[in-house]
Amino acid sequence: MPEEVAMALSREEVEHIAELAKLALTDEEKSLYAEQLSAILGYFRKLQEVDTSDIPPTATVLPIRNVFRPDEPGEPMPREWLLQNAPAQADGCFQVQPVLEE
Amino acid sequence: MAPHAWTIHETLEHLRRGEISAVEVTEDYLTRIEALDPILHAYLTVTPDLALAQAREADERWVAWRRDPTTPLPPLNGIPLAIKDVICVQGVRCTCGSRILENFVPPYEATAIVRLREAGAVFLGKTNTDEFAMGSSTENSAFGPTRNPWDLERVPGGSSGGSAAAVAADLCAGALGTDTGGSVRQPAALCGVVGLKPTYGRVSRYGLVAYGSSLDQIGPITKDVWDAAILLQWIAGPDPRDATSWPAPVPDYTRALIPDLKGVRVGVPPEYFIPGMQPEVEGAVREAIEVLAELGAEVIEVSLPHTAYALPTYYMIAPAEASANLARYDGVKYGLRIQGETIWDTYRLTRGYGFGPEVKRRIMLGTYALSAGYYDAYYLKAQKVRTLIRRDFEQAFERVDVMVCPTSPTTAFRLGERTSDPLQMYLADIFTITANLAGICGISVPCGFDSQGLPIGLQILGPALGEEKILRVAYAYEQATPWHHRRPPLTAIDHPGRSLGSGERFG
Numbered sequence: 001m002p003e004e005v006a007m008a009l010s011r012e013e014v015e016h017i018a019e020l021a022k023l024a025l026t027d028e029e030k031s032l033y034a035e036q037l038s039a040i041l042g043y044f045r046k047l048q049e050v051d052t053s054d055i056p057p058t059a060t061v062l063p064i065r066n067v068f069r070p071d072e073p074g075e076p077m078p079r080e081w082l083l084q085n086a087p088a089q090a091d092g093c094f095q096v097q098p099v100l101e102e
Numbered sequence: 103m104a105p106h107a108w109t110i111h112e113t114l115e116h117l118r119r120g121e122i123s124a125v126e127v128t129e130d131y132l133t134r135i136e137a138l139d140p141i142l143h144a145y146l147t148v149t150p151d152l153a154l155a156q157a158r159e160a161d162e163r164w165v166a167w168r169r170d171p172t173t174p175l176p177p178l179n180g181i182p183l184a185i186k187d188v189i190c191v192q193g194v195r196c197t198c199g200s201r202i203l204e205n206f207v208p209p210y211e212a213t214a215i216v217r218l219r220e221a222g223a224v225f226l227g228k229t230n231t232d233e234f235a236m237g238s239s240t241e242n243s244a245f246g247p248t249r250n251p252w253d254l255e256r257v258p259g260g261s262s263g264g265s266a267a268a269v270a271a272d273l274c275a276g277a278l279g280t281d282t283g284g285s286v287r288q289p290a291a292l293c294g295v296v297g298l299k300p301t302y303g304r305v306s307r308y309g310l311v312a313y314g315s316s317l318d319q320i321g322p323i324t325k326d327v328w329d330a331a332i333l334l335q336w337i338a339g340p341d342p343r344d345a346t347s348w349p350a351p352v353p354d355y356t357r358a359l360i361p362d363l364k365g366v367r368v369g370v371p372p373e374y375f376i377p378g379m380q381p382e383v384e385g386a387v388r389e390a391i392e393v394l395a396e397l398g399a400e401v402i403e404v405s406l407p408h409t410a411y412a413l414p415t416y417y418m419i420a421p422a423e424a425s426a427n428l429a430r431y432d433g434v435k436y437g438l439r440i441q442g443e444t445i446w447d448t449y450r451l452t453r454g455y456g457f458g459p460e461v462k463r464r465i466m467l468g469t470y471a472l473s474a475g476y477y478d479a480y481y482l483k484a485q486k487v488r489t490l491i492r493r494d495f496e497q498a499f500e501r502v503d504v505m506v507c508p509t510s511p512t513t514a515f516r517l518g519e520r521t522s523d524p525l526q527m528y529l530a531d532i533f534t535i536t537a538n539l540a541g542i543c544g545i546s547v548p549c550g551f552d553s554q555g556l557p558i559g560l561q562i563l564g565p566a567l568g569e570e571k572i573l574r575v576a577y578a579y580e581q582a583t584p585w586h587h588r589r590p591p592l593t594a595i596d597h598p599g600r601s602l603g604s605g606e607r608f609g
Contacts, residue, residue, distance in 0.1 A: 021469040023462055024454030033466055036524055044414045047483050057485030058492060060316050061302050061541025067345040081209035085436030094435050097445040
């Protein structure tokens with residue numbers, strides 16, 4: 001476990017996280033989040049007090065189990081319904097900008 | 103008494119006797135919404151056409167049933183409800199309090215809504231919420247805050263503040279909220295109504311817009327405990343569309359409503375009475391515990407030693423899950439799109455503009471916690487502490503049937519008071535988040551008022567699938583005390599200078 005958890009976040013780190021999360025932030029937002037996230041992360045330092053060396057993590061409170069159903073074809077949702085909220089559509093498809101460069 | 107003042111069970115009785123029609127009840131609510139909601143802003147969308155069509159169908163069923171009592175009659179036939187705007191009602195705009203979904207009309211319906219529709223309920227509209235249910239005051243809604251009906255300068259709590267305010271102000275007979283860290287119970291406490299968070303998995307999450315998937319639950323917000331039992335009855339149960347729904351049969355919850363507590367063991371956790379909490383809240387909760395003892399309960403002090411770590415644990419796990427869940431808002435298939443030069447710019451601009459400050463803050467926090475190099479120190483650590491918090495409750499429930507404590511450390515705070523300090527806002531959830539981390543059930547019932555006349559909530563926590571236990575204790579307490587009969591003084595005379603029905607929006 002790194003010793004340096006909950007250090008103050010630099011502006012560069014904020015920009016890196018924003019890029020991972022695909023969020024365009026204003027300069028003002030970057031400064032604000034650097035300050036606020038540092039304060040919140042400082043608060044998380046409290047967790048390091050707890051000895052969890054033999055404790056398994058909890059990802060779900062439910063008993064882990066598989067849920068099966070018969071693999072039968074169902075009634076699909078009409079295509080128009082799925083497209084009705086699309087910001088742009090063409091020929092019955094969602095329209096997006098190119099993802100791959102030439 | 104006007105129809106809007108009735109509880110769900112009272113409304114059903116009046117409808118059954120044929121003293122009033124479902125259309126008349128619905129019209130009474132719609133009229134009241136038109137008069138008061140411009141001030142309260144509990145609703146984001148009102149659906150009068152849908153509501154009146156459903157009410158007319160309900161009346162046809164009442165007529166058929168009266169002609170021939172063997173005709174099947176759905177259990178909530180003609181009951182007008184409000185639905186938090188993170189739960190999908192097919193064909194009705196679902197904004198999640200966010201600009202990014204401002205014009206989203208879901209082509210499908212949440213299982214809880216399907217069940218209420220089949221039960222004959224009437225949908226009055228969609229209620230205000232903190233954006234994507236992230237908040238404790240409803241001030242994070244992109245469409246402006248909801249006001250507390252007890253004091254218009256104060257918050258209703260959150261994130262289900264619209265639903266709680268609508269129930270408190272008699273703008274619906276009952277409502278659905280959602281609870282990821284207290285978002286049903288805390289606004290219920292701050293608005294003086296009843297709010298129940300079911301056990302994780304008791305109510306299907308299908309059609310609930312995801313925030314923290316291991317924590318989210320849909321729950322009822324109602325005028326009394328009986329109504330909470332009635333609504334839970336029809337929304338609970340396994341669902342093939344939600345693999346995390348609990349495959350246990352649903353008991354008859356109204357049979358748990360017994361007005362005494364003989365043989366019931368009630369635990370009081372000392373960790374939930376902390377320095378800094380409002381003394382009047384502690385006083386009211388301590389008095390409530392005495393009432394439980396007078397009703398026959400055995401009261402025992404039971405420690406929950408990891409309570410102090412719950413808040414940082416929650417504010418690590420919930421944002422981490424949120425950052426993954428909210429990755430889907432990319433402006434491709436639905437929702438807002440702001441076109442940039444490349445697809446990558448489009449993602450950044452859409453999300454940067456479409457999400458509000460608190461949602462961006464939690465996405466950033468969660469992304470950081472899950473990112474390379476920090477996963478073990480933050481996210482995995484929090485998941486391990488979550489195990490310890492669960493074990494605290496498992497051990498406690500070996501000794502007692504329920505635990506009782508305050509729902510919120512304070513009564514309703516002022517609008518704007520905590521918006522600039524996220525940590526201060528997070529403290530509003532300090533007593534409610536443990537139930538979500540442990541996956542157990544909890545209910546908040548009114549237990550008094552502070553010197554400002556603001557409601558105080560008593561929280562009753564029960565083990566997984568212990569809904570009957572918390573309902574019994576809540577019901578016995580409620581029946582022995584006068585609090586649930588009080589209503590906020592919402593008239594034009596009490597609030598001079600605010601004209602009713604003008605369509606004016608505050609904030």
